[in-house]
Amino acid sequence: MDSLKEYLQSLESLVVRGEKRKYYRFRPAPFYGGIATADCVGCPLNCVFCWSSYPRKHPQTAGKWYTPQEVFDSLTDIAQKKGFSQVRVSGNEPTVGRTHLMQLLEKVRSSPFQFILETSGILLDREYVEFFSHIKNLHVRVSLKGTCEEEFAALTGRTPEGFRSQLRALQLLVEHEVSCHPAVMVSFSSNEGLRELKDRLSSISPRLYLEEEQVILYPQVKSQLQKAGFMIR
Incomplete structure (x- = not known):
């Protein structure tokens, strides 16, 4: 994972500035029954099915700078206008920029909203998760990139050991009693691979619910998959 760590340092220099983080959009979204969403810029992965590829590929030009307070205010404004009880950070990888996310979560902590953190989990370590354990209105959705290391x-486009980092993140979340669940894109996986993944997750905790999702073929995503030679199951 050394190359990933090096890339992360370079990425953070483009999307993190002190307590500020880059975001490219604030919006209401229909998911989870309705949720206020802040779409952030910058991700250390290069997922072939990514629906938010422009800010991922162009972090130096995409988005604008926002403080945690500005992000919180924008999310709560959307939630209050729409009658939502949930807010989230989505788009690229929310856990890039640890100080920014922690400060944002501190503000959410004393609010009436549930915060859903959508993350690959590869940047989560014990210190990060220990902080999460104190935010009782936080739920973490770990988006697994395939069912195994090879997928x-x-x-x-990263090394296979990144998958084990995802599973370790789930282990830490369970150990620290942070509300969480894994999700996996099954469009590129076999039934056998899915069964084996469920066994691995059960060894972490038999109570983990696995969300199975299918790729949404937005035109851009379809083009990316065709160029990469992927077949959808």
Whole structure:
């Protein structure tokens, strides 16, 4: 994972500035029954099925700078206008820029909203998760990139061990009693691979619910998949 760490340092220099982080959009979204969403800029993975590829590929030009307070205010404004009880950071990878996310979560902590953190989990360590354990209105959705190490590498362009980092993140979340669940894109996986993944997740905790999702073929995503030679199951 050394090359990933090096890339992360370079990425953070483009999307993190002190307590500020880059975002490219604030919006209401229909998911989870309705949720206020802040779409952030910058991700250390290169998922072939990514629906938010422009800010991922062009972090130096995409988005604008926002403080945690500005992000919180924008999310709560949308939630209050729409009658939502949930807010989230989505788009690229929310856990890039640890100080920014922690400060944002501190503000959410004293609010009436549930915060859903959508993350690959590869940047989560014990210190990060320990902080999460104190935010009782936080739920973490760990988006697994495939069902195994080989699929992770093929789908993300990163080394296979990144998949084990995802599973370790889930282990830490469970150990620290942070509300969480894994999700996996099954469009590129076999039934056998899915069964084996469920066994691995059960060894972490038999109570983990696995969300199975299918790729949404937005025109841009379809083009990316065709160029990469992927077949959808």
